[in-house]
Amino acid sequence: MSEIPRLRLKTALLLAALAAIVPSARAVEWDAVAREVKAAPFQTDVDLEFGFHNTGSHAVQIQAVRTGCHCVSARADRDSIEAGGRGRILAHFSVGDRVGLYERTITVTTDESPEPQYLTVRIDIPEIATVTPRVVDWPIGGAADEKTVEIDAGPGLQVDFTEATATNNAFAITLQPVELGRRYRLVIKPRSTAEHANAAVRIKGRERTGHDVLVSAYANIR
Numbered sequence: 001m002s003e004i005p006r007l008r009l010k011t012a013l014l015l016a017a018l019a020a021i022v023p024s025a026r027a028v029e030w031d032a033v034a035r036e037v038k039a040a041p042f043q044t045d046v047d048l049e050f051g052f053h054n055t056g057s058h059a060v061q062i063q064a065v066r067t068g069c070h071c072v073s074a075r076a077d078r079d080s081i082e083a084g085g086r087g088r089i090l091a092h093f094s095v096g097d098r099v100g101l102y103e104r105t106i107t108v109t110t111d112e113s114p115e116p117q118y119l120t121v122r123i124d125i126p127e128i129a130t131v132t133p134r135v136v137d138w139p140i141g142g143a144a145d146e147k148t149v150e151i152d153a154g155p156g157l158q159v160d161f162t163e164a165t166a167t168n169n170a171f172a173i174t175l176q177p178v179e180l181g182r183r184y185r186l187v188i189k190p191r192s193t194a195e196h197a198n199a200a201v202r203i204k205g206r207e208r209t210g211h212d213v214l215v216s217a218y219a220n221i222r
Helices: 003-020
Strands: 027-031 035-036 046-054 060-068 074-075 085-094 101-108 117-125 129-132 135-138 148-154 158-168 172-180 183-189 195-206 212-221
Touching: 035 046, 046 117, 046 212, 060 074, 060 085, 060 172, 074 101, 074 195, 085 117, 117 135, 129 212, 135 148, 148 195, 158 172, 158 183, 158 212, 172 195, 183 195
Parallel strands: 035 117, 135 212
Antiparallel strands: 027 046, 046 085, 060 101, 074 085, 101 117, 129 148, 148 183, 158 195, 172 183, 195 212
């Protein structure tokens, strides 16, 4: 064999080896791999979607869509996406009594790549009312003095708190309005600090759109 054909054969073999080592670009292109949504007050569920485009020359099969938390469910809107076609992953987040920022992951596996695609869901859930401080303490044998807890309605909300009850009669509870619909003060006083005691204080109210509101504070003698 002459030198030139030999070189051509070596080059072809080298290119084939490189093609086997270097993975090809994914056919599925995502519009976004992370979505962040701010829930509205009293919203119980959040729905969102991740769109994608099959830019390859063959159909892509969705093999699995998994989530790591029972609060999130997800599914593909179709099992097979033809070449040039578009699809969506539909996600559903159950808010329940959660507040704050929650981040969850959706794992999508297709037949085009051994590596799954990870999608990120971020849900910001506002507090209906804040309780500050949430926990008050007295030392055993200390002074049985009053301590106060401030209760503030969330931004743009008006909550009329009307009732506060403790789960333990070792504490006297008084609920005082400071600014109707916006701010209230909870006064907690132990009847005695001679021995260990604890209680949850449930503060009930109603937002002026008709939604019931329940927040809690906690008292301890320890």
